[in-house]
Amino acid sequence: MLIKLLKHAFVACACVYTLNAQETQNISLQACIEIALTHNLDLKAADLRAETETIQFKQSRNALLPSINANYNLGLSNGRSIDPFTNSYVNEELTYSNAALSINTTLFDGFRILNTLKQNSLNKAAAEMEIEEARQNLVLDVTLSFLQVLNFRELVKLAETRLITSKEQLNRLHKLQEEETGDPVAYHDLQGQVALDQSAVNDAKNNLNNALADLKFLLNTERPIEASQLVLLLNLEPRSDTADAVYEAALHNLAAIKAKELREEAAAKGVAVARAQYAPQISLFANFGTNYSSAARLFEDAGTQTVQTGDFVRLDGTDYAVFTQEGLFEASPISYTDQFNNNLNSAAGVSVSIPIFNGFQAKNAVQLQKVNRDQASVILEQTKRALKQNITRAYNDLNAAYSNYQLLEAQVEAYEESFRINEVKFNLGVSTSVAYITSKNNLDNARINLTNARYAYLLTSRILDYYGGRIAM
Incomplete structure (x- = not known):
């Protein structure tokens, strides 16, 4: 009966887990994404890097103007x-x-200014694409973290249900012990099982708290968020696309690819800028x-005034001084x-x-820019190859998770019936505690595996949605 309720909760309707629906407000995945896009620091850092590229572009454009x-x-x-x-x-x-x-x-100047302008224009466009890349990555991270919280929240519920069942059985055996009609071995076996189940609850809650802390870190908000508030409509229908189709869509939709293509073009312009050092x-x-x-x-x-020149003229044996007229001027x-x-x-x-000779500076500058261009090309090719590999692996994981989910559904149903029979036999005293605990653990582990398979499918499906450009921003 429990597995049918779980299937109904996860496949047909919204997964809502609240302590008090009247006191808590549901928070959707889209709401978390909007909070993260507003407050996340990594996204703000990407905005600042893009602003730097914008200023450099403006500076290179203004270099076309004369200097005064x-x-x-x-x-x-x-x-x-x-x-x-x-x-x-x-x-x-x-x-x-x-x-x-x-x-x-x-x-x-050998078109240095014009090529620098074109290069910075490409770098500016690449920086804008890197903002979009940061947004896409953030949306994916929030989505995966959100699903992790739902997964661990469900595991906490399973662990708590497992503990309740063990405690109920322990209480029944305790009463039999008080009446001196019970089996001491079975009683102590159940005591150990209760301790084991309590430890599992503690571990599950710790995992849930860590997953919730990771989500809050991405959101970077002081708004109080509880795991019980998160709500998401889950769908485990098989995908109709292929790995190749997702890869082709990723090449056209992923900002990371577009950004690296623009960086490659900008690096190629850098070679033309360096070559300008050869031109007059x-x-x-x-x-x-x-x-x-x-x-x-x-x-x-x-x-004017008459002044003696200092010269003399001799006439008849007599020396006569020579005078001249000179102008008078007033200085102001x-x-x-x-x-x-x-x-x-x-x-x-x-x-x-x-330029005639500059110690081979121009030659070395061109060679360095060619290396930068080749590095940008290699980075782009590496990104594409890694993308194809990740998509192929994700698609294989998706198919495996979906197959495992179907198998585990059947396993849970089988173990539910087995546990029901063993529980009846144990309560009637015709079965041992070992058989009861073994049957109980088989069922509990199968339910945990089923939950993990469900969320493994959902997580991988979301990753493929991200690569294919279908994640809502």
Whole structure:
């Protein structure tokens, strides 16, 4: 009767296990997945890695723009120095200032900037795929952890039922012992069986607590979750797809494959970026500048004056001094603004840099990028081969689990009938405790094996759903 109830609970309806349905709220697998997608730290780390790739892509895109730089200096010097206005030596306190604006843009660099942009664009797309990969992996991990909790929860129920049956039988024998009509050997055998069953309950509860802790770790939430709240509709119908079909679907649906394909393309672009070191670089440049000096003066005409030159003219034996007229000028400082306007200068031109010899740096850079490209190709091929192997193994495990489940169903039914007969005979005193305990243990172990086979099938089926891209996100 019990096996029929179990079949009905697991195959035909939702598996709900609550201590008090009025006080607890059921939590579905989808609800757990949504919690994990919101709070899981591994997924947040993947988001941050993708953000880094996005910033690098923006930086390489902005490298197409010209560079514009401005600088401004203002200083004070004492002692002997060069006047930046006249380029002559002065020995005084000097205030000086200059400003400059430079513009530079690359016309040709062996397409290094363009290939770097394409490479970072591929890396950005790969990072976005890696976020999706992390989401898919998280959904699978939560699903498998959720099923593990249900499995251990059911094993706890079986262990507790097993203990109750043993205790009931021990209580019956205890009463017979008090009436001095019971078999002491059977009584002590049942005492040992009760201890064994209690140990099994403790182990099952510990496994359940660990599985629930693993699930909570994935969810990363402070929300209290009890195993009794988890609910899932279970279906053990055989699958209609094949391992090859699942593999082909995985190649198109798994973000892990797409991410590694994009990384391979990005690595190939890295080779083109490195080859740009062989090409000349052609740039346009333009510079604008001006300066100021406190030593600069403006001289204005203030008339003339007669001054002796120091020369003499002899006439009739008499020396006469020579005089000349020289201009008079008044010096006045030139304002900061006027100097900046008057001292403007500019330059423009083309710059060409031709690589001739750089210690084989370009050659080694290209070779390193080729190695990176080959490594990315190998990683992609390894991923595909491992994927095919895992799918084939999972499909074999699925078929084995389904066959075992059907066999164990029949085994449980047989052991149920055997135990019913042995229990009746033991209660009537026509069978030994050894036969009773053996029959009981056979049934209990068969029920445990049946539960494990059921969840082995469900776990493997979910893994194949993940590979085939059918797990709900």
